[in-house]
Each structure stands twice: as C-alpha cells, then as structure tokens.
Amino acid sequence: MILRKSILRQFKEKKFQYFGVIILLMLSIMLYVSMSMGISTLDNRNDQFKEEFMQEDFHMILANKLSSDQLEKWEKEYNLSLEERLYGDVSYKDSDTTLRLFSKTTEINIPYASKGKLPEEAGEVALSPVFAKAHNIAVGDEIDINNRTLQVTGFMYIPDYIYVLERESDLLSDPNTFGIGMTAENTLQSITDKTVAQILGHGTSDEESNTFKSAVTENYSLLKWMNQEENPRIQFVESEIESSETMITTLPLFILALSVLMVLMIMKRRLEMQRKEIGTMKALGYRNRELTKYYMTYATIIGLIGSFLGVAAGAGLSIPITDLYSNYFNLPSISYFDWDPKVLVIGFFVPNVILLIMTYFVIRKPLQQSPLDLLRPKDTSKGKKSLLERFPIMNKGSFISRFRIRLLARSKARAFYILLGVMFSSILLIFGATMYKGMDGIVNSTYKDIMTYNYAAHYKSLQQADTDQGESPFTVAEAEITRINGEKAKTIEQQSMIYGIEPETEHIQLQNVDGKLLNSTLKNGVVVSEPFASALGLSKGDTITLKNAYNNKTIKKEVTGIAKVFIGFSIYSEREEINEFLGYPKGVYTAKWTEALPEYSEDVLFIEDKQDIIENFESTSSLTRYSVFGIAGFAFLIGVIVLTLITNLIVEENSPSISLFKVMGYNDKEISRLIINVYTPIVLLGFILSVPIGILSIDQLMNSIVEQTGFAMPVQLNWLMILVSLVIILLTYYVSVFFSRRKLKNVSLQEALKKQQD
Template identity: 90%
Template sequence: MILRKSILRQFKEKKFQYFGVIILLLLSIMLYVSMSMGISTLDNRNDQFKEEYMQEDFHMILANEVSSDQLEEWEKNYNLSLEERLYGDIPYNGNGTTLRLFSNTNKINIPYASEGKLPEEADEIALSPVFAKAHHITVGDEIDVKGRTLKVTGLVYLPDYIYVLERESDLLSDPNTFGIGMTTEHTLQSIADKTVTQILGNEASEEERNAFKSAVTENYSLLKWMNQEENPRIQFVESEIESSETMITTLPLFILALSVFMVLMIMKRRLEMQRKEIGTMKALGYRNSELTKHYMMYATIIGLVGSILGVTAGAALSIPITDLYSNYFNLPSISYFDWDPRVLVIGFFVPNIILLIMTYFVIKKPLQQSPLDLLRPKDTSKGKKSLLERLPIINKGSFISRFRIRLLARSKARAVYILLGVMFSSILLIFGATMYKGMDGIVDSTYKDIMTYNYAAHFKTLQQEETTKGESPFTVAEADIIEINGEKAKEIEQQSMIYGIEPDTEHIQLQTEDGKLLHSTLKNGVVLSEPFASALGLSKGDTITLENAYNNKTIEKEVTGIAKVYIGFSIYSERSEVNEFLGYPKGVYTAKWTEDKPDNSEDVLFIENKQDIIENFESTSSLTRYSVFGIAGFAFLIGVIVLTLITNLIVEENSPSISLFKVMGYKDQEISRLMINVYTPIVLLGFLLSVPIGILSIEQLMNSIVEQTGFAMPVQLSWLMILISLMIILFTYYVSLFLSRRKLKNVSLQEALNKQQD
C-alpha cells in the first residue's frame, strides 16, 4: 500500500514527464489504429463494391458499330460477359464544368444508388454524391442542363469511376469542374452533342481476354482498349491502399520508439535518485520481486493509459478517415465500420509488451546490488575523460564551453535521443516542403515546359488530311516494353502509350532535367517519360524491345533520353517509325496538337484542353498544400514534447548544481546557457542530417509508388524551404527551452545544501 502511494505521489510531482510520455505513446498508437482501421474499412468497401456491382475487367471503344448478335457470339466463343454503355460529355452551368452522363447497365458496372433511385423516365438524372455536394444539389431538385430541365432522382456510384477523373492522364479529381451521372439512353442522346459507345467486359481469364482482343483487332478498328489494371479510375484507390501500408507502420513505430526510449531514461533516472530508498527497503526485508513489481508499475500505468487512450482515439478517428477517403474516391458506404481485431490487439498489446520488457532490463541491474552498496553514495567518476573532452582545442576554451562540453559528452543517450527526435521532426518538415514544391514542379515541367500546345484533338479513325499552321499531327497507341537489354522486363500495371511525333514540332518540347532538347535523338531511338524510366530502372543507352498491344509486333530501340515528363508511362518516337510499327500507312495520324480550339466534329473522339488540366490540378493540389501545415504542426508537437522532456530531465538531474550556481551569483539566464542550451549543436546537426536523409527517403517513396500511380514527383527543395524548415525546428527548440526555464527558476538555493546533507 505504501509503495502504491509513492507511485501516485511521483506521478503528481513529475506529471509533465509522465504526461509527455503518455502523449507520445498515445500518438503512436492512435496513428497506427486509425490509419490501419481506416484503410482496412476502405479496402473492404472497395472489394465489396467491385464484386457485388460487377466492376469491369476491361472496356473498349470501336470505330464501327457492333450488333447484339456479334456481342452474343463473342460472349459464347470467349467465355466472357459483354455489355454496351453510352456516355456523353455535356457542359454544365457554362463555367467550364463538364458533366459526363452514362446510360444504365444491368450486367457490368452496375450503378449503386445510395439515395433516391436510378432514372427510369425521360428527363430524369442521378448524380455522383461528390458532384452534387460541390454544386449544392439534393435529391428532388431540378437542374438545367443545356437549356433542358432534368429532375435529380438519386445519388449514384459507378464501379469503374471510383476515382472520378475526366481523363486517364489526370492526377487529381475535382468535383467542381467534372462530375458523372446517369440518365436514360433517350435523354442522353437528345442532350449530348455526341455520344460514345463503350463495350464493357468481365468474367474472362487473361488468356481469353488476350484472344478476344486479337480477334477484335482483326475485324474492327480498335480505338481504345483499357484493362482494369491500367485504369486509374479503378487503380488509384488500390494504389493508395498499398502505399499506405508502409506509412501505417513506419511513422507510428518511430514515435513508439521515442516514447519507449523516454520511459527507459525516466526509469533509469528514477532508480538513480532513489538508490538509498531502494537500499533501505531491501534492508527492511522487501524482496527483489516486490521492488521489481513496484517499479514496473510505472511502465504499466504509462502503457495502459497510453494504449487505452490511443486505441480509443484511433478507433474513433478511423471513422472520419474512412469517410474522407470514401468521399475522395467516390466509394459508397456499403459497410460503415469494420473492426479489425488484429489491429486492436497489435495496437494494445505490442506497445505494452515492448515497454514492460525494456523496463524490466533497466530495473534488473540496480536491484541486483546489495542493500549496503545501494545505501552508499554512487561511485563518482574517476576522472577519465571522453574522446571529445580530450581534444586540445576544447581544453583551451572558457569555463562555460568546457562545462557545456562535459555535460554533453557525459549524457550521450540523451544527445542521441534529441538527435533522433529532431531528425524525425525535420524529416516530416522536409517531406511536407518537398510535396509543396513538387506539386508545382509537376505542372511547370510537364504542362508548361514540355507540352506547349493548347488543345489536343483525338480522332475516331485514321486521318490523312494535311494539317494547317498552328497544328502538329501525331500518332498515339498502346505499346509495352517487354525486354530490356535482352532480358524480360517487369510488367507494368499502368497503361503505357507510344507517341509518334514530328521531330520539328513546336507543340511538345522533350527536354532533359538540364533543359537539353531531345528531338534530334528520335531518329536514333526513343525518348521515355520520367515515370516509365523510374518504374523499369531505365537510363540513357539502354536497349528496349517494344510490343504493339494490338497485333503483337515487336521492334527494338535504344533509349536516347529521359524527358522530364512526370505524368504517365510514355514513349516518344518519330511518327513514321511509329506508323510502321503499328501497321498504319506512313502519312496518317490519330490526333493533333493545336493552338486554337478545334471543331468537335463527328470524327473527333474527344478534345483535351490543357488549360483545364492545369486548372484542375492547381485547384485540387491546394488540398495537398494545406496538408503541409498539418505536417508542420505535427512535427512541431513531436519536437516540443521530445525536447522539453529531455531539458526537464536535465534540470531535475542537475538541480544541486543549478542551486550552487545560484548561490555563486549566476543568473537564471546564464545557468540556462550553461545547462539547458547545451544541445543546440545537436539540434543543428540533427536538422543538417535530416535534409539529405529526407530527400533520399522521399525519392525512395516516390520510386516505390510510381508504378501504381503513373506519375513521378520531382524532388525539388529550395534553399528558402530549407531555411523555413530550420526556422520551425529552432522555434520548436526554443519553445521547449522556454518551458524548461520555468522549471529552472523553481530550483531553490537550498538544493545544494540538501544534497551535501544527503
């Protein structure tokens, strides 16, 4: 009972230390549980939605019409399911917003109505929830679409538009400028200037799918074929789930390590301060097991409080995280909350087990000493200096510098702890700064430096007409890299495209990182986009074998350069070479870049407006920029806790010396410089080390997800961003010093006398 009361007393007296450690433990467990359960629920919703509502395995667009008899014959011959679906793009509100409406399907990509019902009559429409929310539309409203009044009957989700992108090349979804919906086929054809017929397919093996594709290309002009694995509207959510798995463990694990390390230092300090109490209790008859149990209670209480609060907060936080992901990816809430027992078990038991085991080894050593040894004062240092203290230049310094170095050299564990804590916070800041700068780099490099055209018109059929001034024809088609330097290449899930361009075109400027133009090298080989080269580990001079996705024809080419195109898996070559590779007549083309907006004729499949892409990217990337402030706030919180815990520990440990300095006439500010500010070089060193480590970590992260996302982010960190990050770290450090100085002021002049009496 007496020992139990002493625990409560210690927690009250040192509440900041124990509270700070509990907060660190809570943060690590909360992050792990919330992210794990949020992603797990998202994964379950995604799997359930695509299975129950028959997500497509592929879709294709043909230049020719296909009869229902032909579809039935294909289904029978290739053991698959096929269904036609119409869609059309319609301007909405006259402010650049596009609404893509689809006809209903019954077998594949079955729509799910989360509210209301699907359209059944003319002039009825159902909208995606994110688009309806962005435009303040509710079920039952009537909206004007091209001068026609349509009644909103429901909110709808489509299995092949989980991530709502207007174009496959887009990176970010923006419901303010693009949305999807459903209407009846008659209504769609009456309000859309042009409709496109998709043929959806599923329930086919890979071999049957390939055989079917070959059969289609023999008799029909295939404008587009996209497998599920290549469709960013489907794969982006799965890529997010995969890429989050590393973050789920890495970030919480590091914070957990900081909290465990801090508990061990506090326990070691507590045992050193209570040597005489431990010796007295052992002399009175307390057994080692009883004392071990007593001191283990500190770690037990910290672990239980931190883990219970962390698991509770994490479970509660996982619900809005899941909803945020679901809204962003346009996933219906088919399942509300999926409890994962493994996450709860890991989040609760693993931190407690690690904490108790490590604490036991810290406690074990002093308890093995005899009562007499514990009652004696701890052996003082025999005067052996560390390597740092023996440096000649150090011994010539002032008393203040020599004292600070001695204090620093004899508390290596704390120096390492501060170094790791500062590096952790700094890497978070570097990561945020790089993300902030990298988003601008993607737009500037890809859409401003490289792609200098304004519009791109893609045609349904091969074109032979001569282009006019301000236009550049090009050919685009699917192509795969199957061999690299004679060895089989890794398979890429994303769709890869080959572009046949004119070497003298002014509408695309293929450049290297140093600004060197690569057009002249196209006669000797091909130029690759940055994501493609990164995903396959390709560099200039490598030899690749390309395969035509339509007729399996192959060609071998040398990589003559890597262009700073950061979006998409793209291959660039001369148009004549690409036409020959695809089996097209020499002078034809499938699309053209223009300066002025082209006519949306019947031959045009779709028109790409580059400015719309840039505006879409910049408006939605603002969310990423705002997240940088969240990262900075989190880094500041971790930094303040870590640094303040250490500096408070220094004040507590050196309170007799602080008291003696006060007796000698030193002011609080001078004593602070002597003892608390001693870790300033460690803070600066930690930040300097974090810059290259942070950049390297981000590069590795981007390389690991480039295959799933199809884009590479340029790691561009300016000196201004580095300086701002340093200022935040120093501000964090000085906030912790300010908090610790308050404790230093409370050290009384009698501490030194009391120590001498002990």
Template identity: 35%
Template sequence: MESKSQYLGSLVLIIISCLLYTMFNQLSSNMTNIKTSFEKNYVQEDASFIADKKLNNIKDLESKFNMSIEETRSIDYSVSKDKTLRIFSENTKVNIPAIIEGKELSGKDILIDPAYAKANELKIGDSIKLYNQNLTISGFMSLPNYIYPIKSESDLLNDPNVFGIAVISKDDFNNINKGSSSYSIKFNGDKNSVDSKIAQFKDYLKSENIVIFKWTNISENPRVTYVGAKIDGINKVSSSMPVAILLLTCILTGIVMWRMLKREPVVIGTLYALGYRKREIMKHYLMYPLSIALAGGIIGTILGTFTLRPMLNFMVMYFNMPIDSASFSIKYIVISILLPVIFLSICGYFVVNKALKCSPVELMRGGKEKGKVSFIERKLKLDTLKFSTKFKVREQLRSIPRSIFLLLGVVLATMLLLYGFAAKSSIDFLMKDTYENAYKYQYEYVFNALQQGTPSKGEAFSVSPFTLKSDNKTGFSVYGISTDSKYISLKDKSGTKLNTDKIIITKPLADKLKVKPQDTIQVVNKLDSREYSITVDSIAETYVGEYIYMSLTKFNAMLKYPVNSYMGLWSKDKLSIPENKLLRAATIDDFKKAFDSMTQPMQYAVGTMSFMSFIIGLIVIYVVTSLIIEENKESISLMKVFGYRKKEVYSLILNSSSFIIVIGYIIGVPILLASLSAMFNSITKSMNFAFPVTIRYTYVLVGFLVIYITYEISKVLSRKKINKISMTEALKSGME
C-alpha cells in the same frame, strides 16, 4: 508527481502514436474492404475497348467466351466554358452504377457523382438541362470503373469543380442522338486466366476484321489503380510513423526511469538488505512504464477510432465509392493497446535489470557508476575552453542517452514538419517541369477514327498502347509526333533539347524498364497484338507519363498505317471539331485547376503535420530540459550562491542543447527526402509518372525557424523550474 512533466510527455507521445496507428490501419482496412466489395457487387469490368464496327452478336460472344459484355454510350457535355459533365448510358450487366443516395433512374432522371454535386451545389431534386432535355437529379452514384473520376487517363488529379460523371437511361441517351460507343467486358470463372481469355477474345476480333481503336485493361486504368496506390501509401505511413514515435517514447521512458533509479540506489539497496526479492522490486518499478503504456494505449486507440468516419468521408472526396458503414478490426485495436505495453515493458525491464545487478552494499554506497566520467570526455581536451563552453559540452557528454533522445526527437519533428512542405514543393516542380516546360499545347483532341491528310489547324500526332513482350502487365504509350513539334519540348539530363526525329523515352518508363540509350526493347501492340522492336536514342528528363516518342512518319511506317495519317491534334487555341468525331478532348488548364483544387486540402494537411511536429518537438525538448535542470540542481544552487545572475544561469543550463537542435534538424532534412523518395517510388510503380522529391530552400528555412522557436518556448517554460531552486539545495547536498 516529482517527474510529472516527463511522464506526461511519455503519455502524450503514446497517445499520438496509438491514435495514428489505429486511424491509418483502420482506414486502410476499410478502404480495401469497400473497394473490393464495390468492385464485386457492381461488376467492375476486366477490360474496355473501342472498335471500328458495332458488335451485333453480343449474346453469342457472351456464350462463346463465358463473359458478360455490354455496350456503353458516353458523351462529354459542356455545362459551361470550363465545366464538363461526362454522361454515360445506364449499364445493367457490367459497371453497374451504385446508388449512394437517392433513388434509381426512371423517366427523365439523371444520376451524378457526389463530389461534382457538392462542388457545384447540386441537390437531389434539382433540374439539369442536357441538350434539349430537362432531367431531374434522382440521386448520387458511383461507377466501378471511375472510382477516381479523372477526365483523361493521362491526368494525375481530379477537380470536381470542372469535371464530373453522370448516368442516364439508355432511352434518354438515344434521344440525344450523339456520343461514342465503347464495350465493357467481364469474364466469368477463374480470375487468374483473365489475361489468356483477353488474348483469345482479341484474336477473335482480329479474325473478324474488327479493328480495335483503344483497349484498356482494368489493371492499367488509373481511375482504379490510383486508389490502390493511395491505400499502399496509407499502409506505409501506418507502419512507420507510429512505431517511430513509440521508439522515441521508449527512449524517453528509459531515460526517466534510469534517472529515477540513479536517485534511489540507497533505497533499493536497503530493500534488498531487508529481504525484498529482485522480482518484487522489478515489479514495483515496472508499474511506471506499464501504467503509462496502458493508459496512453487505451486513450490513443479510442481517439483513433473516433477519427475513422471523418477520414473515410475525407477520402470519398477523392475516391467515388459507396460507404455503407465503417467496420472496426479488433486486431488493430488489440495491437494498438499491446504495442506500447510490450515496447515499454521490454525497455523498462532492461533499465531496471541493469540497476539491480549491483549488490545491496554497492547500491547502498550509491551504485557502481557514481561519478564515472565517460571515455569521450576523458579523451577531449576541454581545459583549453572557456568555462561556459566546457560546462555545456560536459553536460551533454555525461548523459549520452539523453542527448540521443533529444537528437531523435528533433529529427522526427523535422521530418513531420517538412513532410507537407516537401510534398508541395515536389508537386510544384512536377507541374512546372511538365506542364510549362515540356508540354506547351493548351488543347488536346483525340479522334475516334484514323484521320488522313494535313490538318488545317493544330499539330497532328498519333498514339497507341503497348506492353512489354516479356511482361504483358507493363503497359505504356508510344506517340508519333512532328519532327519540328512546337508543342512537345523534351530535354536530356544536362538540359539540352532533344531532337524529336529520334526515338525518345521518358524518365519514368526508362527507370521502370531499366533502359539506357541505344537499348532495344521488344514490345507488343495492345490493339493488333503484333510484336515490334524499338531502339531508344535518348532519355527525356520529364517526370509525367510512361511514353516513347518518335516521328509521326516512323510511327505510321512501324504500325503500317497510311502515310500522313494521324489520330489527334494539339493546339494553342480551341478547335471546332464535331463531338461525334472525338474520343476525348482535354486542356492543360483542366490539370492546373485540378492541381489548385488538390493543394487546398494539402494546406490543411501541412498545418496538421506542422502542429503535430510542434507538439512532439515541444514535449521532447521540454522533457530533456527538465532532466538537465533536475540533474543539475546542486550546480544551479551553487551558481546562485556564487552570485551568478539569472541570465547567466539560464545560458549555462538551458543553452547547452542548442547545437543538438541544429544537428538534429540538419540530419532530419536528408532523411526526410530519402524516405519520401523511397515511398513515392514504391507508390508510383503502378502509375504512369515518377515523383521527383525536392524541397524549396524557403521551406527549409521556415522549418528551422519553427523548430528553433519551439526550442525557445521550451526554455521559457523551463525558467520557472530554475527559479524555484533555492541556494539551500547545495547545503542540503553537502549535509547528506
């Protein structure tokens, strides 16, 4: 009860660390299980492709290649000017829609994804007009190849307010008499041989003179791979943040116990002399950290389990998967409770064992280290300083562990506080760098067949998917663009605009392939399986997309396409192109709206992290301040006897840690940026963009103000303790 603030601080930190550990690990485990069962139960494709001819021998192909293959019809229906609903025909063999709520399709029904329904206030039983048909929403569904429902594969963010997916029956789709066809394939048997089976199937299509216009393996589909990247990110957070807080708690508990043992050497020495064994005394003092660890572990774990369901519901806002029930892994519950017990027991044992190494006589005389001056303090020339400065410096040097604990606490609070701000700054920079400076078009149209001639409107371009010859799992796109392109503006590291007549590689792809200018890479076209050599001239300092750009003339010559042929158009204005000629259409505004939609929940995340950092910072600073006050009771009492005013006492005692707060914040900012950079580089390995980590100076300033205000609040709370110390404390000490 004498040190309740310190023990309460330790308890709260353990609760926070166990809550985070349980929540993130249970969330990651459930997300992995849900994704795996969803992909298996509803037959996620191994690949999908678009061909120039209709496949009429599907049953023969299924038998020949031991696979399931199904034709999927789709069309983008413009609900309004800025709102698109992608309609799919119902599959029964591959990419089967999973009913989340409601019932299966019957005549004149439609299934839609729940995020789009929620964003647009649609309910089961509502009617949707689709061209000349009125369809009734029979339920909400998920598609195994659209777990993260983005409109285009080059998009980073989804916005359910403007884009959603839906499924209707094959009969209803045929009545529309519009749209394009693609084929989804799923191989049976050993999954390790999928790549070789895909190669054999491509060779067969090539031998039948069937031209593949687009081919996407599931391992390259961002609508699926982004989910895995998110789960990896959760795993990294679940393993680092709780352990960091636990280590902080160990230091705090160790300091508190060491201080307590320094107060009681006479008691311990007397117990030794009376015949108490070292083991009995050790057991007595270890009850403090053990009871705190056990209580904090149990409370934190229970709170963590309660947060699982809300977190799963939150994740489903982004990833469209059916969640039947949440399962709790006993492993993580046991580890969450045992982790603080083990950490604090080891920490407590070393602290107590060090104190018990002294003999009973030494302990009864006050211990070996009573009045000991540290090496650093002896070396510093403090006599030339003012008394107030000298007092504050000595206060820190005479308790190095306490100062280290405060420093680490401020560093951790800084990293938590600025985590959300850094993420938002980085995304802002990514948006401005890519979608304002690099890509200047508003509309992008990709045709479902090769076009020839000079377009009357818009700027022509072509695109084709490739892989490395040495690693067929490393995929990227090669663009053919106009030599005087108005819509693609690429710059090098120095900010100089690059000539689009040269072969240019984007920074994310250059980093992944470890390519430098003038390097030659051997690649394989995914559509025709032919090998090509590409020599890179320059690296573009843009962060979105793993692309190689070359002139449209070089592109056509390399792939042996007709002169003046192209696959798509970029334009500032909306073009009138028949839907049945388009493979896809997208706008930059779609991405910007998706970005705005994504930053709204990020604001809540920033608020939550800021509150958590405030609590941790307040606990750490208040506990250290309390320790300083309790260790200086005699000095504070003497100051009052000598006539020091309250403000002077406050300044000497409470302001001694000010420079540690500043140093901790300064150290915390670069550590945060370095850790975020490492984490984002690891996460984005499976994505087609790099994540530049940056933070605005205004956010850094705001963060410092929050940390320093936290420090000031802890000082205000600690004033009561100073006021309670009476002048008689000095007399009592002298009598003892």
C-alpha cells in the same frame, strides 16, 4: 501498500514527464490504429463494391458500329459477359464544368443508388454525390442542361469511376469542374451532340482477354482497349491502399520508439535517484521480485493509459478518415465501420509488451546489487573523462565554454535522444516542403515546359488530311516494354502509351533534367517519361523491346533520353516509324496538337484542353499544399513534447549544480545558457543531417509507388524552404527551452546543501 501509495505520489510530483510520455505513446498508437482501420475499411468497401456490382475487367471503343447480335456471338464464343454503354459530355452552368452522363447498365458496372433512386423515365438524372455537393444540388432539385430541365432523382456510384477523372491522363479529381451522372438513353441522346459507345467486358482471365482482343482487332478498328489494372479510375484507390501500408507502420513505429526511450530514460533516472531507498528496502527484507513489480508498475500504468487512449482515439478517428477517403475516391458507404481485431491487438498489446520488456532490463541491473553497495554514494570521485573531453582543445576557453562541453560530453544519451527527436520533426517538415514544391514542379515541367500545345484533338479513326499551320499530327497507341538489354522487363499493370511525333514539332519539347532538348534524338531511338524510367530502372543507352498491343509485333529501340514528363508511362518516337510498327499506312495520324480550339466533328473522339488540366491540377493540389501546414503542426507538436521532456530531465539531473550557480550569483538566464542551451549545436546538427536523409527517403518512397500511381514527383528543395523548416525547428527548440526555464526558476538554493548532506 506503502509502495503503491508512493507510485501515485510520484505521478503527481512528476506529472509533466509522465503525461508527456503518455501523450507520445497515445499519438503513436492513435496514428497506427486510425490509419490501419481507415485503410482496412476502405479496402473492404472497395472489394465489396466491385464484386457485388460487377466491376468491368476491361472496356473497349470501336470505330465501327456493331451489329445487334455481335455481342451475343462473342459472349458464347469466348465465355464472357459483354454489355454496351453510351456516354456523352455536356456543359453544366458554364463551359468550365463538364458533366459526363452514362446510360444505365444491368450486368456490368451496375450503378449503386446511395440516396433516392436511379432514373427510370425520360427527363430524370442521378448524380455522383461529390459533384452534387460541390454544386449544392439535392435530391428532387431540377437542373438545366443544354436548355433542357432534368430532375435529380438520386445520388449514384458506378464501379469503374471510383476515382472520378475526366481523362485517364489526369492526376487529380476535381468535382467542381468534372462529375458523372446517369440518365435514360433517349434523354442522353437528346441533350448531347455526340455519344460514345463503350463495350464493357467481365469474366475473363488475362490470357482469355488477350485472345478476345486479338479476335476483335482482326475484324474491327479498335480505337481504345483498357484493362481494369490499367484504368486509373479503378487502380488509384488500389494504389492508395498499397502505398499507405508503408506509412501506417513507419511513422507510428518511430514515435513509439521515442516513447519507449523516454520511459527508459525516466526509469533509469529514477533508479539512480533512489539508490539509498532501494538499498534500505532490500535491507528491510523486500525481495527483488517485489521491487521489480513495484518499478514495473510505472511502465504498466504508462503503457495501459497510453495504449487505451490511443486505441480509443484511433478507432474514433478512423471513421472520418474512411469517410474522407470514400468521398475522395467516390466509394459508397456499403459498410460503415469494419473492426479489425488484429489491428486492435497490435495497437494495444505490442506497445505494452515492448515497454515492459525494455523496462525490465533497465531495472534488472540495479536491483542485482547488494544493499550495502546501494547504500553507498555512487562513485563519482574518479571523474573519468570521455573520449571527447580528452582532446586538448576541449580544455581551452572560458569556464562557461568548458562547462558546456563537459556537460554535453557526459550526457551522450540525452544528446542522442534530442538528435533523434529533431531529425524526426525535421524529416516531416522536409517531406511537407518537398510535397509543396513537387506539385509546382509537375505542372511547370510537364504542362508548361514540355507540352507547349493548347489543345489536342483525338479521332475515332485514322486521319490522312493535311494539318493546318499551328497544328502537329501525332499517332498514339498502347505499347509494352517486354525486354531491357535482352532481359525480361518487369510488367507494368497500368496502361503505357507510345507517341509517334514529328521531331521538329514545336508543340512538345522533350527535355531532360538538364534542360537539353531531346526531340532530335528520336531519329536514333526513343525517349521515355520519368515514371517509366523510374519504374523499370531505365537509363540512357539501354536497349528496349517494344510490343504492339494490337498485333503483338515487336521492335528493338535504344533509349536516347529520359524526358521530364512526370505523369504517365509514355514512350516517344518518330511518327512514320510508329505507324509502321502499328501496321498503319504512311502519313496517317490518330490525333493532333493545336494552338486554337479545333472544331468538333463526327470523327472527333474527344478534345483535350491543356489549360483545363492545369487548372484542375492546381485547384485540387491546393488541398495537398494545405496538408503541409498540418504536417508542420504535427512536427512542431512532436518536437515540443520530445525536447521539453528531455530538457526538463536535464534540469532535474543538474538541480544541485543549478542551485550552486544561484548561490554563486548567476542569474537564471546565465544558468540557462550553461545547462539547457548547451544542446543548440545538437539541434542544428540534427536538422543538417535530416535534409539529405529526408530527400533520400522521399525519393525512395516515390520510387516505390510510381508503378501504382503512374506519376513521379520531382524531389526538389530551394534554400527558402530549407530556411523556413530550420526556423520552425529552432522555434520548437526554444519553446521547449522556455518551458524548461520555468522549472529551472523553481530550483531552490537549498538543493546544493541537500546534495552535500547526501
């Protein structure tokens, strides 16, 4: 009972140390539980939505109009489900906002009404919730589209537009400039100048899909074929789930390690300070088992409180995280909250087990000593020097410099812990700064330096007409890299495209990382985009085998360069050679780049406005830039907690020396320089080490997710961003020093006398 009372007293006396450790433990568990349960709920919603509402396995667009019974013939012959769906783009309010309206389907990509109902009569429309929210539209409102009034009957989701992108080449979704909706087929045809017919397919394996695709190309002109695994509107949510798994474990695990180390340091310090008490209790008859249970109680209380708060906070935080993901990816809330028992068990029990095991090994050694050894003062008379102190240069200089060096050399564990804490916070800051700069790099390199055109017109059929001045024809089609240097290449699940261009064109300037123009090398081989090279490990000089997605023809080409195109799996070659590879007549093209806005015609499939892409990317990526401030704030919080805990422990350990310095006439500022500020070089070293480690870690992270996302972020930092990160780290350090100085001021002059009496 007496021992139990002392536990409560110790928690009150050292409340900052124990409270800080509990907060660290809570943060690590909260991050793990919230991210794990949030992603788990998102994954369950995605699986349930695509299964219950028949997400497509593929879709295609044909240049020819199908006969009424052709779909039924294909369904019976290839044992699959097919359904035709029309869609058309209309301007909403202004030319900068596009609304894509679809006709209703009943078998494939079945719409889900989250509020209200789906349109049943002419003049009705249902909208995606994110678009409606962005434009302040409610169910029952009336909207004007192309001089016609439509009534909003409800909000809806469709399984093939989980990530709402206007074009497959887009990277980010922006509901302010693009949205989707559903209306009756007659209403759609009456308000749009041009509709596109998609054939949706479901119920085939990859092999059956390829067989059906070959049969279609024999009799029809196939403008577009996209499998489910190649569709970014479907796969982006899958990629996010996969890429989040690394972050779910790495970040919380590192904070957990910091928490456990801090507990161990506190327990070791406590055992050293209570040597005589432990010896006395053993002499009075306390068994090692009772003393072990007593000291293990500290770790138990810290673990239980930290894990309980972490699990509770993480479970609560997972709900808004899931809703945020669902809104971003346009997923309906079919299931509100999915409890994952495995996550709760891991989040609660694993940290406690680790903490108790490590604490046991720390307290085991002192308790094995005899009462007489424990009652004797700890032997410090030998004054054994560390390896660092033996260097002659360390014995030179003033007393202050020699004292600081000795203190630093004899507290290597503290220095290592500070190094870890600083490196952790610094890597977070470097990650945020890289993300901030990387967004600019993607836009500037891909859309400004390389893609110098203003518009791209894509056609439904092959074109032979001569292009005007300021226009550049090109051919684009699907292609697959099957072999690299004779070895089988890894399969890329996303769609890969091959572009046949004129090497002398001014509308696309293929450049490598050194800024060298690669267009002229297309006569000798092909140029690939950065994501393609990263995903397959391609280098200049490699020989690749290309497979035509339409007729399975293959050719071998040498990779003559890697272009700074950071979005999409793209291959660039000469147009005439690509036409031959695809089986097209000489001189034809499927699209053209232009400087002026091309005219719409019946042959035009769609027109790409590069400026819209840039504005869409920049407006949406601003959210990512704002997240940098959140990362910086989190890094600052972790840094302050870790550094303040360790500097407070240093003050506590050196309280007799601090008291003696006060007796000798040193003021608090001078003592702070001697005791606390000694770790400034460690802080600087930790930051310096974190810069290359952070860049390397981010580079590895981006390489690991490039296959799923289809884009590679340039990892680049300038000196300004590094300087800003250093300022934040130093601010974190000096904030912790400020809190520790307050503890230093409370050290009384009698501490040195107490130590002498001991």
